[in-house]
Amino acid sequence: MIQINKAKLVMQSVQGKIHSPQGANPYRIDREGVGHILPATGGITYNVKIGDSCMEWIGDHVEPGVSIRNEDKMENNALMILSCIGNEARVVTGEAKGAKGYVTGMHGGIDHVLIHFKEEDMEKMAINDTILIKAFGQGLAIEGLDDVKCMNIDPGLFEKLDIKINPEGYLEIPVKTEVPAYMMGSGIGGATAYSGDYDIMTGDKDANREFGINELKFGDLVLLRDCDNTYGRQYLKGAVSIGIVVHSDCIKSGHGPGITVIMSSKKPIIKAIINKEANISNYLQIK
Missing domain, CATH: 2.102.30.10 (tm1086 (SG structure) domain)
Structure with missing residues (x-):
């Protein structure tokens, strides 16, 4: 059985707000040079979730569940670096306050942390609701496998x-x-x-x-x-x-x-x- 250094890892809070989808340029250019207007990153994506196919959606870089970030760059860097897949997330403002979910990924470029919540909780959420994550996992190591x-x-x-x-x-x-x-x-x-x-x-x-x-x-x-x-x-x-x-x-x-x-x-x-x-x-x- 493998052993990890779980007992020595630090758990720390990070948080961000549900980030609205953005549309500075309405067109996304495909591999054939054709422009498309499509749903993409951000927001609350109600009908795309963990366990669903990630292919053939009529969209581009679609993020399942809820996408959060901070407008302050340094705070968002901490959110992106310290959040880990599987971390517990909790809504701390808005009608869904108290709802809990799990981090499912970090998306670079747009710099979003992605979170799974139950459907009934997402129905109560709104853009700019704040979500806190118990960041836990960076520094994890397997004993005896330094490579x-x-x-x-x-x-x-x-x-x-x-x-x-x-x-x-x-x-x-x-x-x-x-x-x-x-x-x-x-x-x-x-x-x-x-x-x-x-x-x-x-x-x-x-x-x-x-x-x-x-x-x-x-x-x-x-x-x-x-x-x-x-x-x-x-x-x-x-x-x-x-x-x-x-x-x-x-x-x-x-x-x-x-x-x-x-x-x-x-x-x-x-x-x-x-x-x-x-x-x-x-x-x-x-x-």
Whole structure:
């Protein structure tokens, strides 16, 4: 059984407000150079949730559930960096005050933290309602495996992922599919993977079918082959990263479902156990 440093991690409050969708330029340009007017990031997305398909929505970078941020840049940096998938979130203002949910991802660029709430609670929410998160998880480490860097995941959720160490010393983790490095796009070269996400490119329909991208759902765990996310995002042969699908497919070139990384190693010591049920909705028992 693996051991983590859960007892030494610090739990701290961060918070943000439900952020309205934005529309400075009404058109989003697709891979063929055609402009579309579509729903995209932000707001309260009532009919898109964790466990749903992240493909084929008539939208762009759609975020499931509730999207929050701060207008103060430094406060939003803290919200993005310290929030972890699986953290408890609580509404502290508005008609839904007291409602609780779970962080499901961090979306870079727009810099939103994404949160799942029950449908009846979302019906009471409004733009600018404030949500507090019990940020807990950054600094998580697996005892005896210094080559594996963990990030962006609540230790309570981590313990539910059925991660094992096999007799050869490899980490085995359930994932929906494996994705090759050449399919990773927007976000490559980012300074850190401890905030935000980066995208699986979906412009090649044959590759989407080959690697099961068309079957991905919000909240799915995936293995990223030859992807190093330990100190920024780069290609490195033999490196392995594990991530979670946080936003939808996109119409833009170089974009697609967003992946927030939860662990990475420069060495090939993380092995995939293919499991079609490897989705955080199952581990957190949220529907």
